[in-house]
Amino acid sequence: MTEQWNAKLIELGKNAKAAAKILRHVTETEKNEALLKMADAVVANQGAIITANQKDLELGKEKGLTDALLERLTLTEKRVEAMANGLRQMAALPDPTLVTEKQWINRDGLKISRQRVPLGVIGIIYESRPNVTVDATGLCIKAGNAVILRGGKEALESNQAIVNVLQKALEETKLSTESVQLITNPSRELASQFMRLNDYVNCLIPRGGAGLINTVMRQATVPVIETGVGNCHLYIHEAADIEKARNILINGKTQRNSVCNALESLVIDEAIAKTALPEFVEALKEYQVEVRGDEKARAIVSTIGAATEEDYATEFLDSIIAVKVATDYDDAVQHIETYSTGHSDAVITEDYSTAQAFLKDIDSAVVYVNASTRFTDGEVFGFGGEMGISTQKLHARGPMGLEALTSYKYTVEGNGQVRE
Structure with missing residues (x-):
């Protein structure tokens, strides 16, 4: 069985490489027409898609998947429609492969151009969320890439x-x-083979929890774009507007807590903690959020549980939040630097200097002032969807849209020149 699937994997790679070659020659109009046809087909077949999804949900419940994982797995008519709308939005975006970024004539009379080009064949390894299947396909095709999904x-x-x-x-x-x-075939051995399919796959993108991402980073020989775990922080500065802070805290933690841009940690200045923290904890309690905190936080609100070192480093993806009462701005920044995964972090403050300092001091992919981390999303950023949130610094960072799925090449046009 394993040998048979290894052969099948090579066949998938060859097919994808051939498809990518065709994609290099189709027009922007033809790609857009394909995206729109796929969008219409998704809506037309939503009954069959949701029926298949129900089978996954039933099996997931039998196997004891957590509520958070089941929520990520669930497809509804609204989510299927959103998947189709994502494809339509991608069709309306400019084709990144039509961009010539620079062009000049050198001293030898050569016309040199730097042009955006597809990566080729992209492999996606992901967990739980079937909407990724549509988003990844649409983005890859719009950017001129073939895609193999696992x-x-x-x-x-x-x-x-x-x-x-x-x-x-x-x-x-x-x-x-x-x-x-x-x-x-969901076997891990086959997934490992896929991560080493260098002859056919140009780039590998993992989407999922820390375990999956770390496994891919360790095992892959295909170049990997790391999509990061989201241990996202909200820092409420002593000059914060408390109403803004409460609304952003509740939105960031409860609007959808199973996604990577949801809040996992709250940092609040000691100067306002005695008055503001009880209000925040009470608001979180209304949404059944478990609050864990340090000694200072627990001294202010007795219902707060004790936070461990692991809690501050954890992406809960659940109704749990870790609280740190900071002595001052520097203490808050130090805490965030220690535990943040470099995904999305926010400050709430009405002090301009503090806001600007935070934007410079926090080295995450997306840094916010007075807004929810839930906005870290390719569609929200105007990318028509996203391949994931990259927390690395090479090639792509933050929500990965179309441009992140391209590279560039230099084209050189001459008239018989030779180098002396």
């Missing part, structure tokens, strides 16, 4: 149903149906 076993039925719909839609376009392919 979702988690918990979403296998959903992903198969979605990919079948997308491939069927591509039959009516100039693109190859193998522009998108799915690995349906």
Whole structure:
């Protein structure tokens, strides 16, 4: 079985490479038409997609998946419609591969241009969220890439149903149906082989929890763009507007706590903690959020549980938040620097100098002043969707849209020049 699937993996790679070659030659209009056809097909087949998703949910409940994982796994009519709308938004965006970034004539009379080009074949390894199947496919195709998807076993039925719909839609376009392919064998051994498929895959992007991301970073020989874990912080400065702070805290922690841009830690200045923290804890309590804190926090609010070192370093993806009472700005920044995963961190303050200092001091992919970290999202940023949130600094950082799925090459045009 393993040998058979290893052969199948190579076949997927060859097919993807051939599809990527076709994608280099299709027009922007043809790519956009393909995206719109896929969007229409997703909506037209939402019944079949949701039925497949119900099978995954039933199996997930039997296997004891947490409520947070089940929430990420769930597809509703509204979420299916959002997936289709994401494809339509991508179709309306400019094609990044039509961009010539620079052009000049050198001293030898050569016309040198730097042009955006697709990466080629992109591999995606992800967990739980079947909407990634649509988002990743749309973004890859718009940027001129073929994609091989390897979702988690918990979403296998959903992903198969979605990919079948997308491939069927591509039959009516100039693109190859193998522009998108799915690995349906969830074995870890096969996933490891996929991570080393250098002859066919140009870039690998993991999306999921810390365990998955760390595994891919350790095992892959294919170049990896690291999408990071979201231990996101909200720092409430002593000059904060308390009403703004409360609303942003509640939104960041409770609007959807199973996603990577949800808040996991609250840092509050000691100067306002005695008056503001009880109000915040009471507000969180209304949403059944468990609050864990340091000794200072517990001295102010007796219902706060004791926070451990691990709590401050954890992406809970659940109704839990860790609280730190900071002595001052420097203490708050030090805490965030120690525990942040470099995803998204925010400050609430009405003091301009503090806001500007925070923007410089916090070295995360996205840094906010007086706004919720829940806005860290490719669609919200105007990218028409996202491949993930990159927390690394090379190639791409933050919400990864179309441009992050391209590289560039230099083209040189001459008239018979030779170098002396």
